[in-house]
Amino acid sequence: MKYKLSSKQGQFINLSDRFSAFIGGVRSGKSFAGTIGGIKLARRRKTVGAVIAPTYPMIRDVLIPLWQNLLPAKWVKKYSRSEHKLWLKNGSIVLFRSAEIPERLYGLTLHWFHIDEGAILPRKVWDVMLSRVISTKGHGFITTTPNGHNWIYELVKSGEISSVFAKTSDNPLIDAFEIERARRILDPKFFRQQYEASFEAYLGQVYDDFGERNIIPIEPRADLPTYLAADFGWRHPTALLWANVDSNGNIMFFDEVVESFLTPDVIAKIIRGEQVRLPSGKNFKSKIPLNMINGIIAGFEANQSRQESGGLAIIDLLNEMGIDKIRTVGGSIVRGVFAVRAKILSASGKPHLFIDPHCERLISDFRGYHYPENATGIASELPEKDNIHDHTMDAVRYLITGLAQGQRKWTI
Ligand SMILES: Nc1ncnc2c1ncn2[C@@H]1O[C@H](COP(=O)(O)OP(=O)(O)OP(=O)(O)O)[C@@H](O)[C@H]1O
Numbered sequence: 001m002k003y004k005l006s007s008k009q010g011q012f013i014n015l016s017d018r019f020s021a022f023i024g025g026v027r028s029g030k031s032f033a034g035t036i037g038g039i040k041l042a043r044r045r046k047t048v049g050a051v052i053a054p055t056y057p058m059i060r061d062v063l064i065p066l067w068q069n070l071l072p073a074k075w076v077k078k079y080s081r082s083e084h085k086l087w088l089k090n091g092s093i094v095l096f097r098s099a100e101i102p103e104r105l106y107g108l109t110l111h112w113f114h115i116d117e118g119a120i121l122p123r124k125v126w127d128v129m130l131s132r133v134i135s136t137k138g139h140g141f142i143t144t145t146p147n148g149h150n151w152i153y154e155l156v157k158s159g160e161i162s163s164v165f166a167k168t169s170d171n172p173l174i175d176a177f178e179i180e181r182a183r184r185i186l187d188p189k190f191f192r193q194q195y196e197a198s199f200e201a202y203l204g205q206v207y208d209d210f211g212e213r214n215i216i217p218i219e220p221r222a223d224l225p226t227y228l229a230a231d232f233g234w235r236h237p238t239a240l241l242w243a244n245v246d247s248n249g250n251i252m253f254f255d256e257v258v259e260s261f262l263t264p265d266v267i268a269k270i271i272r273g274e275q276v277r278l279p280s281g282k283n284f285k286s287k288i289p290l291n292m293i294n295g296i297i298a299g300f301e302a303n304q305s306r307q308e309s310g311g312l313a314i315i316d317l318l319n320e321m322g323i324d325k326i327r328t329v330g331g332s333i334v335r336g337v338f339a340v341r342a343k344i345l346s347a348s349g350k351p352h353l354f355i356d357p358h359c360e361r362l363i364s365d366f367r368g369y370h371y372p373e374n375a376t377g378i379a380s381e382l383p384e385k386d387n388i389h390d391h392t393m394d395a396v397r398y399l400i401t402g403l404a405q406g407q408r409k410w411t412i
């Protein structure tokens with residue numbers, strides 16, 4: 001196949017350092033650039049090299065086809081499908097391996113290796129591969145989209161490996177319209193990471209785009225669907241949040257109850273719309289009663305038995321009291337956080353999540369929800385469960401995850 005490298009791909013191929021990285025947005029030409037790099041080393045002299053990808057399907061569906069397209073057939077001696085091993089006429093050997101079991105990579109002696117999508121792999125894979133090229137003073141390179149401030153960020157920042165950065169838009173074959181579409185729907189940080197190859201830190205405030213634009217007076221509307229987002233607790237507070245949802249995907253929170261020691265009985269009364277006196281002494285009456293609520297969305301924990309309720313799960317207790325609209329949702333927390341971030345502010349700069357100013361607890365939790373930091377100052381990818389801000393934040397995530405998943409996947 002005749003091809004012309006993009007300028008970023010060209011820069012990467014011409015790096016002379018032993019260890020290097022092509023840090024690129026999705027579809028920026030990473031796998032292509034890495035394959036050209038491997039072919040160059042396999043052709044230059046007799047070498048043994050390895051091409052590594054996170055999973056076997058990525059090897060089979062992405063990397064082997066790239067080699068088939070880009071290495072001229074006249075260089076190939078034979079290829080073993082069962083061993084995923086390629087012999088070149090100049091004596092070079094190329095091994096194709098998945099990194100699913102890093103220990104399996106031990107025992108090879110290599111002159112070069114290429115790791116595709118390294119940022120979703122553990123650092124161990126890199127360490128094992130480095131040990132494979134020590135005796136040969138060989139080369140290693142990674143082609144990947146960034147993934148937060150992880151080990152690849154550390155390698156690049158410390159200068160241990162040289163790097164070239166490429167945005168998705170640096171691949172002339174990609175339709176600019178697709179990139180603009182992604183900018184409109186993705187959370188800004190996620191967009192920068194995925195399309196602009198930026199090492200985004202998820203440090204500090206989880207919802208750092210939350211601001212005044214998300215706080216507006218909201219009158220509950222009976223003509224729109226109403227959902228109740230719930231995170232049930234006992235000593236840790238129970239959080240109940242009422243929201244209207246419109247057909248444009250806007251979520252408007254208009255009421256909240258966040259209180260410890262709410263018994264199932266009191267929770268049932270609150271949900272039904274009865275006037276209740278809360279343990280804190282406040283009186284509360286929901287503006288939208290149960291019969292006008294389209295769904296109550298909670299986390300999977302609502303199915304777990306609770307000691308303080310005689311071993312029954314809250315969902316069962318509420319069901320017994322006639323509250324049968326509860327759906328529980330699961331799913332990845334990290335993905336849920338991204339979905340909430342995209343509601344707070346989409347990459348095109350529009351908010352889709354609004355809170356009435358009297359929901360003070362919810363507003364302060366959006367501002368205070370943060371990531372823990374370990375001793376090295378590297379933030380975790382999971383928000384801190386600090387028992388202050390996480391209850392309303394879990395409820396918001398369940399609601400947004402539940403709405404995104406649709407009724408199809410909900411369980412009762
Ligand atoms: N220099 C080039 N010449 C011709 N086609 C190219 C070139 N670079 C990339 N492509 C094509 O552009 C598309 C994206 O390239 P590639 O798969 O290497 O990108 P990627 O960054 O690895 O993408 P992904 O994020 O999906 O892993 C592929 O169809 C590939 O064949």
Ligand SMILES: [Mg+2]
Binds near residue numbers: 031116
């Ligand atoms: Mg790729």
